[in-house]
Amino acid sequence: MLSYIMKRILSAIPVLLVVSIVIFLIIHITPGNPASVILGEEATPEQIAELEESLGLNLPIHQQYFSWIAGVFQGDLGTSYFMKAPVTESIANSIVPTISLAIFAQIIALLIAIPIGVLAANKRGSFADSSMMVFALLGMSIPSFLLALLLVLLFGVQLGWLPVAGFRPLSEGLLIHLQYLILPAISLGAIQAALIARMTRSSILEVLNMNYIKSARAKGVKNFSLILKHAFRNALLPILTVVGQTFGTLITGAVVVETVFNIPGIGQLVINSIERRDFAVIQGVVLFITVLYIFLNLIIDILYGMIDPRVRLDRK
Amino acid sequence: MKLKRSFLALFLFAALAFLFAACDGGEETDADGSGESEGTEGSQTGGTLNIALNAQPPTLDPVVTTSTASRDTARMMFESLLVLNSEYEPTPLLAEEVENDNNQNFTFHLREGIMFHNGEEMTAEDVVASMNRWKENENQASEIIGDNEFEEVDEYTVSLELDEPSSLIMGIMAIAGQFGAIMPKDIAENAGPDGVTEYVGTGPYEFVEWAQDNYIHFQRFEDYQPLDEEPDGLAGARTAPVDEIYFYIAPDSSTRLAGIQSGEYDLAYQLPFDSYQQLMETDLKVEPSLAGDMILQYNSADGLFSDPKMRQAVNAALNIDEILQASLVDPEIYTMGANLMEDENVQWATDAGEEYYNQNDEELARQLLDEAGYDGEEVKIVTTRDYQHYYDSSVVIQEQLENLGMNVSLEVYDWPSLTDLVQDESAWHMRVNGYTFRPNPTQVLYLQPTTAGVGQDDRADELMDSIAEADTEEEARASWEEMQEYVWSEYLPGTKLGRYSHLYVMADYVDGFVYSNGGIFWNISVNK
Missing domain, CATH: 1.10.3720.10 (MetI-like)
Incomplete structure (x- = not known):
């Protein structure tokens, strides 16, 4: 059983990495800039550049990705550019x-x-x-x-x-x-x-x-x-x-x-974050949902094996 | 197998829900409004005002953003030295009196006994820290004040010395948008580039809670000291009649509309223009409040429209009645005219250049196109459906210009993509955009070369400089009249189409709403 769980967890890692890269690229290729949204339309290019720098948005994209994914492995999905709150929160x-x-x-x-x-x-x-x-x-x-x-x-x-x-x-x-x-x-x-x-x-x-x-x-x-x-x-x-x-x-x-219905749920969070180009929240939510699905399927499979003795998870 | 998996999935979700629901408890902060109906001026009616706001503010620190959602919420709790009255005149609020020596040396005598929401008294050191932070963030203040700083003279006196006289600086200090919020010294000095997160001001309402994407909650500040003057725009007494105010974030306009009709909200922001007639037939109070100008902005910095003849040709061709009817729907909620400043702005409002407004003259337009050497090149209008009136205007403009024989394409983006795209001056020729009113002409964005798509023009620069550097208000106004005439007759960085309203709608028991540079909520009472 334990080896099965380990296998499933290990097999989930490449899935999560692929999802993280794809979502990161899609979001960053999309036109739009969180700094402009935060500062308002009347901000000068200098102010936008300054905020981009403080948010780390002026770094090369691969550097931004590695910095984000390193945080993810430590349980930190980043901080919302717009709301200034941790994405996990x-x-x-x-x-x-x-x-x-x-x-x-x-x-x-x-x-x-x-x-x-x-x-x-x-x-x-x-x-x-x-x-x-x-x-x-x-x-x-x-x-x-x-x-x-x-x-x-x-x-x-x-x-x-x-x-x-x-x-x-x-x-x-x-x-x-x-x-x-x-x-x-x-x-x-x-x-x-x-x-x-x-x-x-x-x-x-x-x-x-x-x-x-x-x-x-x-x-x-x-x-x-x-x-x-x-x-x-x-x-x-x-x-x-x-x-x-x-x-x-x-x-x-x-x-x-x-x-x-103006319900402040996950769907609304994603929609608002897309409109604000709040990259950190979008990629955090997508990753969270992926993990949730993988995790639940894993739990269900494990419990299924425990409930139905005919199923042997370790085999094959 | 599938059955059991489904059962288990269901069970797990249910367990998760209860877990989260249990964790959620206690998040709500109870305001200490207590329903007390006595206090300031004896005008408190108590109760709660529920406002449906159209967007979540990026921050509640007005010093670092020009967002109107930030402006309208932040000014419930933050105040500035000066504010604009209904005629756009700078008027003291936290200052008792301002000594103005030749528009160059200013002395601000502060009101004594003004308390912050944290219980400390406001003194000169707080004002100095707050105003020096503000002048670093506000573009025009930074330009005019330069390296000079606000300085403490004594506990209740602050001074500012400029290198050159400026007839504009008082107006800029009273600006409604990115205003100089006065906050305790330590908070102002420790603020980061994206604003403060501790909201301590002197305003009639104090901050209670901000549930992201849900609501912002304020309660009456019991130690507030209102001015003993009649309310006038942003100036005068702020009375705080209701105990608590909730700004619910409701970005979807149909949700705000249904919410105000069903009584979920007491007041709703910016409802769709095409709901105006429907709303007028209800018991609700409908307040169309002129909020800004809808401008057809030309990309005068690059490409086809860097030639003024092209801009003049389009301006000559436009049938503005038709454009406004299609986009702003009802003449009750828009106005027409050449004046580029707000009509109530006594210092600057003028009709100079009105003969060039709404010409609807195809013959002249064709002649100007010939003079410009236009030969069927593609003209690209970029727009968004996120603001339906921009899109509707753009469609009509496209049709009118195609009737003139121009080759016009329309590209539609979502709002954040569009704001990004217009920074690329080779990617577009025209766009319709809204610009809120500004206290003085040098702040009008579509006249400034720092705005994307606005080309450099020596004559315009010269006239703008003469406005900024004028020693007296009269000189400044004369220069502006000349400038507005030049804008319409030759320069044309944009064509003003019309003046649009924001539709504020409230229940019949809501009294005291005023619009002045955005909605004002501190004198509203709920009389259910």
């Missing part, structure tokens, strides 16, 4: 709203999708089934920004029921935390809900055609009990696979929704 502050939003979006998606999928399967071929699947298709087709704007107009501006912008941390109370998350979570979770609803329907239909279900039905088991106790539990496997596989995309895919 910016990431730590921004990841909280993003993860809260992703979890809430996932919960909403499940609450909508599972009942719809089960009902559609149960009423297969009926008007209700078609309606629900059209609804699911709509959910998959409608862009999240459009849905977000429509929700804002209806529930925020017209009805005034829910806040339309901002984020309140859990420390201010669960209710207010959720109030601010409802609309963005629905916008973000709609595509998920549509996907899960379709998967639930087809998965339950598949199970319903199996012999043990037919046998249970012949024995007089009631429909409600048949669906929930016998069919749904076995149909759950592919549904949960979809849920798990797409959850990561909720975190990285929240950029648009965070912008519309």
